[in-house]
Amino acid sequence: MSLSIGQLSAETGCNIETIRYYERIRLMNQARRSSGNHRIYGEPDRRRLVFIRRCRELGFPVDDIRDLLRLVDGGAPTCAEVKSVTENHLAGVRRRITDLRKMETVLKGLVRECSGETIPDCPIIDTLFKQSSIR
Amino acid sequence: MSLSIGQLSAETGCNIETIRYYERIRLMNQARRSSGNHRIYGEPDRRRLVFIRRCRELGFPVDDIRDLLRLVDGGAPTCAEVKSVTENHLAGVRRRITDLRKMETVLKGLVRECSGETIPDCPIIDTLFKQSSIR
DNA sequence: CTAATACCTGTAGCGACCACAGGTTCAAGG
DNA sequence: CCTTGAACCTGTGGTCGCTACAGGTATTAG
Structure with missing residues (x-):
C-alpha cells in the first residue's frame, strides 16, 4: 500500500x-x-x-530531530540519550518563556502608563528612548 | 560632537x-x-x-519599529496609535508564551515518564510517534 | 612615513520553511 | 486511444533579523 x-x-x-x-x-x-x-x-x-x-x-530544532531519528534508527540502548536531548530542549523552552515573560511585564507596564489620549509626550515613546535594563 | x-x-x-x-x-x-x-x-x-x-x-518586529519611528518623527497626535501598536505586540507575546507553555507541559510529561534506563521501548520515542493533539 | 587599526561595499549564510516558474506525468472521461 | 486537467517534478528566490566574511580604502598613532 x-x-x-x-x-x-x-x-x-x-x-x-x-x-x-x-x-x-x-x-x-x-x-x-x-x-x-x-x-x-x-x-x-x-x-x-x-x-x-x-x-x-x-519545538525541537531539526538537528535535535536528526539526533532522535538516528537513535530511533539505531535501535538499542538509547533511552538515556533520548531523555537528555529532550531535557536540553525543555530547558531551552523554559528560557524562552522566561524571556518572553520579561517582555510581557515591560509591555504591560507601557500600556498601563499610556492613556491613549493625544498628549504631547507619550509615555511609551519616552520610555523606549531610555536605554535598556531588561537583563 | x-x-x-x-x-x-x-x-x-x-x-x-x-x-x-x-x-x-x-x-x-x-x-x-x-x-x-x-x-x-x-x-x-x-x-x-x-x-x-x-x-x-x-521583541517588536522591525515593521512595528518603523511604524513607531514614523509616529515619533511625525511629532503630534500619535499616542493612541503608539498604544495600539504596543497592545498588538503584547498580544502576540502572550500568544507565544501560551504556545511555549503547552510545549513545556508535554515535554515535562515526556521527561517524567522516561526512566533514562536502557529499555527496549523508550516512552518518549513511543509518544512522539503518536500523531499530535497539541492544539 | 609606516603599520596597525578602523572603516568601506557587497555577498552569502543561518533556520525552517513557503512560493513560485516552467516543465513532465498521471488518471479519468469521452 | 486521446485529451485534458490535476498532480507531480526540479530549481531558485524570498522570508526575518541579523552575522560573517572577502577584498579593498581611510584614518591614526608612533
Missing part, C-alpha cells in the same frame, strides 16, 4: 514542499520513485514524517 | 554590521559621511539607535 506525496501530505498535514525539503536535508530518506519519477511512500515513511512533525510541534 | 560607527557601536552595544543593516533597511537614516566616506553620527542618531535596540529587546 503506497502513497503519493500529495496523499502523504493530506494524511500528515505536512505541506508538500516541506516533505521535499525534509528529503533534501536528509530528515526523510530518499523516496522510492515511480517509473515517471514521482515519489512513492510507504507506511514507515508516514510514521517517520508524523514523528518529525510531532517533534517540530514541540 | 560626532561619532564614528565604531564609537556608536560601543556606546549602544549594537553590532557595527547591524547598524549598517539598519541603515540599509531604512530604520536608521542615511548617515552623514566624512571626506573619506566614513559614516558620522550625531546625538539624534544615537538616541534613535537606542530606541530601536530597546524595541528589539522587547
